[in-house]
Structures are given as C-alpha cells and as structure tokens.
Amino acid sequence: MNAYDAARMADVLGQQGYAATDSVEDADVVVLNTCHIREKAAEKVYSELGRLRVLKGERRAEGRDTRIVVAGCVAQAEGAEILSRAPAVDVVVGPQGYHRLPELLEQSRAKRVVDTEFPVEDKFDHLPARRNKGVSAFLTVQEGCDKFCAFCVVPYTRGAEVSRPVAAVLAEARALAEGGVREVTLIGQNVNAYHGAGADGEPATLADLMGAVAAIPGIARIRYTTSHPNDMGEDLIRAHAEIPALMPYLHLPVQSGSDRVLAAMNRRHTGDTYRRLIDRIRAARPDIALSSDFIVGFPGETDAEFEETMRLVADIGFESAFSFKYSPRPGTPAAERPDAIPEAVKSERLAALQTLLDRQRHAYQNAAVGQATEILVEKAGRHPGQVAGKTPHMLAVQVDAPEASIGTLLPVRIVEAGANSLFGERLPEKAAA
Ligand code: SAH
Ligand code: SF4
Secondary structure, three states: OHHHHHHHHHHHHHHOOOOOOOOHHHOOEEEEEEOOOOHHHHHHHHHHHHHHHHHHHHHHHOOOOOEEEEEHHHHHHHOHHHHHHOOOOOEEEOOOOHHHHHHHHHHOOOOOEEEOOOOOOOHHHOOOOOOOOOOEEEEEOEEOOOOOOOOOOHHHHOOOOEEOOHHHHHHHHHHHHHOOOOEEEEEOOOHHHOOOEOOOOOEOOHHHHHHHHHOOOOOOEEEEEOOOHHHOOHHHHHHHHHOOOEOOEEEOOOEOOOHHHHHHOOOOOOHHHHHHHHHHHHHHOOOOEEEEEEEEOOOOOOHHHHHHHHHHHHHHOOOEEEEEEOOOOOOOHHHHOOOOOOHHHHHHHHHHHHHHHHHHHHHHHHHHOOOEEEEEEEEEOOOOOEEEEEOOOOOEEEEEOOHHHOOOEEEEEEEEEOOOOEEEEEOOOOOOO
C-alpha cells in the first residue's frame, strides 16, 4: 500500500508541475513514505532524515530550497515528535491526508506543518488521475483494520476499516486499463473484509468486486492482498474456481501454528481452522500457490510452540512467505507483556523457519522447470533481448523476447531455475497449457 500511496503522491505533485527524479540530490521536494509496522522500519526514517539534513544544507549553500516531507504511518504515529527529532523536516502528513500535499508545502514556507488528522473528506475524491501506470498496478479498495491483533499498529495508524464504493474502484480500474494496465492487484490492510457500497447501495463483497473488475476490457489478471483467514468468505473461495482472471495465488497470513500463541495474539483463528480453510481453498483451486506471514518470538512463545509453527509450514507447503522477529510496538497490548523472548532466541527461531521456507520456495521453483505456462510481460529483462514477467503463480521469469512484447501474455516453457528467477523459452502462441 505504501507503493500505491507513493504513486498517488507523485500524481498529486505531478499536477503541480513536479516531475519524479531518481536522484535525491536533484529533488526540490523529498517525500519519505514511511512504515511503522516494525521498529527497524521506523528507525530507518531517522537515519535517512539525518542524511537529508546534510543534503538540504548543501543545497541551501548553493541557493536551492529543499522541502522535506515525512508521510505514511511513522508520520501518523509520531506526528510532532518528528519535527523535534528531525530539524530538517518541513511537513509531516499521515496516510489519509496526502491529497493536501500542495497546500501543506505552501504553508510550510511560513511554518513547519503537521497534518495527522483523519480528515472528514475522502482523499480518493481529491486525487488527480493516475500517471505512470505500467503493466501491473496496485489499486487500493479498502483501508484500515478493526481486528486489533495484539502485536499490530495498523488499526492505530491506518484507522478503522473503510471500503471504497464499487463505482469508484471500477472507475479507477477502467482508467488503468485504458492506460495499458493488464493486471490489477486490489489492495487493503484487510482486503477480503471489503464491503464497499454497490450500485444498489447494498454492500458488495470482494468477490462481487472482482467479478466486475474482470469484466473490464483489457484487464487480463486480478490479484488481491492482504487477506485475513477469518474473512475468506465462501464466495471468495468460489471466485478462485469461477473467475478465470483471478490468479491462482493467495497471500494468507497465519502468523503462528500454535493455538495458545494465536489466542494471545488475538488472531481469533486456530492452526486447525487455518488448515481446514486451506483444504477448502485447494478444493476450489487445486493448483493455488500459497504465501503467508509469520512472527517468531511473540512474548511467551515456547520452543514447543515455535515447533508447532514449523509443523504447520511443513504440512501446508508455501511457495513464498514473509517471516519476522516479533517487534514490540508502542501502544499495542503485546508490548506491555513482561515475558519477552530474548533476541538471540528470536534470531535462532527465525533462521530455522527461514531455512524451511527457503527450501519450500526452491522446491516449488524447481518443480516448475519443464512446465508450460504463460507470463505477463512487465518490463525489459536483465540482459539485452530479454524481457521479464510473472506466471499466474507469481514466479518471476526471464525470457528472450522483444521489448514489444511488454504488456502481452506470452506462452513460455520454464527451462531453468536460477537463484532469484526462472528462465523460460517462448512457446508458439496457443501452445501453453
Ligand atoms: N493485515 C495483514 C498484515 C498486516 S502487517 C494481516 O492481518 O495479516 C504485515 C505483517 O507484518 C503481518 O502479517 C505480521 O506478520 C507482521 N507484523 C505486524 N506487526 C508486527 C510486529 N509487531 N512484529 C513483527 N511482525 C509484525
Ligand atoms: Fe494488523 Fe492484520 Fe491483525 Fe489488522 S488483521 S491488526 S492489519 S495483523
């Protein structure tokens, strides 16, 4: 979602005549779009701001002005504290207020500004048309979270769950398709809790929304992220069998395999309900590739409980996954617990889990060698004459093909698994399975 928000901030500033630059030394405005999910991400912001302060001083010496903006969830959580810790910052703006960037930048000429209110108006009603669309684009359909997992800051930084109306999502999706986008990833902190108002004013489900997006000419592929196990409705599971454009890939965070830890995390599902849910999803779409998030070293987690996570991973089998050491976040219930796990134990558990997950990822990639599939070509490849794209199962593939194939679906056979991506060869049209 930060990638989406960053693109939209570029749209807002683009309307003011600003253009994006790859080099921070050239920038008249630097926006740090920040993440507060773990301590490490939040701390990076301050080290980056230290560097930007030096740059700002150098540019000032050359008679050039530099505005520094901190946006995103660190801005939301820390607000005015950022101004006192980082003297170079001109504007602090939360994730719900960035449509106001032009006026905030203007105000900051007189006085440094902090805008972390949840505004009454909806930012989406004030954002300009999207630029720089590419082949594959994110589209925010839902924001915020009402789940309050004991470790997580999202309900505090992104606020309560809000779904955009179906018509607003479809208008943005149509504009993306007209601009050449072929794949849309519907995003939200809790995307499968989507319940935006439909044409009749009644709430639509994510599956309803996908059906409508799939009908837009030009849209070949739909993905969605991130989902919560408790919101995998029957119609969403069915959509995986019934909507051909919906890709056979699901990111479904489980966090832990231990029921005691899951309860302490306030996840409101168990290892067993997750396993049975996966069985139902696989019954609807047998080839679905699975991905998940894991936290190791949640306060009080025993060795035996960690082993239950390892067992769940071994039983289910994931194509890919994100795994993290528990990081205490200010203001969350888990941060208050006295039974923190020592850093060394967390590191050991993370290494063991990542070894298992890596093995599964490699096994999945190796099993793909020899298979005929189809990639959506997204960009030029690493070497001249090559292009890069993804399979329906999200495997990154490099293949020899002209750049003119960017934006098309290309039948390929996977011929080799490298360290970070797969290599494919083109198949004649229609030969793909
Ligand atoms: N809404 C999604 C994910 C939100 S945050 C969900 O419910 O699953 C993305 C991931 O960051 C989480 O799935 C979790 O694995 C991780 N995460 C969140 N808070 C964390 C914390 N305090 N310490 C470590 N990892 C955390
Ligand atoms: Fe955080 Fe996801 Fe839990 Fe919401 S459901 S509190 S975003 S981990």
